[in-house]
Amino acid sequence: MSVDWSRYSAVLFDLDGVITPTAEVHMRAWARMFSDFLASRGAEDYTDADYFAHVDGKPRYDGVRDLLASRGIELPEGTPDDPPDQAEGEETVCGLGNRKNDLFGAVLREEGVEAYPGSRRLVDRLREDGLKLAIVSSSKNAPDVLETAGVTDLFEIVVHGGVAAERGLKGKPAPDTYQAAADELGVPYERAVVFEDAVSGVAAGHAGHFGLVVGVDRGAGHQALTDAGADLVVDDLGELVEP
Numbered sequence: 001m002s003v004d005w006s007r008y009s010a011v012l013f014d015l016d017g018v019i020t021p022t023a024e025v026h027m028r029a030w031a032r033m034f035s036d037f038l039a040s041r042g043a044e045d046y047t048d049a050d051y052f053a054h055v056d057g058k059p060r061y062d063g064v065r066d067l068l069a070s071r072g073i074e075l076p077e078g079t080p081d082d083p084p085d086q087a088e089g090e091e092t093v094c095g096l097g098n099r100k101n102d103l104f105g106a107v108l109r110e111e112g113v114e115a116y117p118g119s120r121r122l123v124d125r126l127r128e129d130g131l132k133l134a135i136v137s138s139s140k141n142a143p144d145v146l147e148t149a150g151v152t153d154l155f156e157i158v159v160h161g162g163v164a165a166e167r168g169l170k171g172k173p174a175p176d177t178y179q180a181a182a183d184e185l186g187v188p189y190e191r192a193v194v195f196e197d198a199v200s201g202v203a204a205g206h207a208g209h210f211g212l213v214v215g216v217d218r219g220a221g222h223q224a225l226t227d228a229g230a231d232l233v234v235d236d237l238g239e240l241v242e243p
């Protein structure tokens with residue numbers, strides 16, 4: 001499989017599941033939080049399919065809201081300052097999101113993280129070729145993940161969940177965060193490539209009229225990524241590094 005990189009000036013990478021294996025860490029943290037919460041409500045059990053359908057790739061509280069909606073549960077929004085340990089029956093959307101965030105942070109601190117070797121190879125090659133590289137992640141933890149993996153300096157800019165909140169940018173599946181990154185790099189959308197493992201993120205790339213949207217299948221499924229608008233789908237970014 002090959003891409004004619006000379007057609008592009010910039011590459012915009014999602015982080016979790018594209019550069020680092022942290023989609024898996026997010027997934028496990030969400031599963032622990034939602035399994036306990038849904039059991040306490042007597043609601044249908046939480047599964048990995050729920051993650052891919054309702055949570056993956058979206059900003060933190062959007063994921064909570066959309067998963068709860070799938071079970072017909074509505075909670076008060078609360079505020080980002082809500083404590084993670086709210087009493088049963090008094091939970092808020094933000095409190096549940098914060099509870100999951102504590103679990104995510106603990107795993108990141110205890111286990112650390114390294115970039116996927118194939119992603120690292122592609123990033124190094126694209127840098128050698130002079131393309132501009134950016135990270136576009138819904139996660140407010142993106143700066144910590146990049147630092148922990150030791151790859152911060154490989155990217156010219158990082159548009160993460162905190163930046164999006166500050167600037168009032170709509171989260172994925174809206175294209176706004178990807179477009180903000182291309183604008184900041186001074187690259188027209190059709191000259192930029194998007195790499196995404198989440199259906200919501202592929203949809204964002206598709207809606208933003210980017211030159212190429214590459215789906216990375218870490219569990220969402222080739223078909224689901226193609227249906228969301230991926231122009232091509234790989235299992236690993238290393239597949240796109242010419243020998």
Ligand SMILES: O=P(O)(O)OC[C@H]1O[C@@H](O)[C@H](O)[C@@H](O)[C@@H]1O
Pocket residue numbers: 016023026027055056057058059060063101137138139140141142161198
């Ligand atoms: O809660 P955070 O770290 O700001 O991250 C928000 C989302 O970031 C995305 O990158 C992940 O795919 C999601 O699983 C996660 O929920």
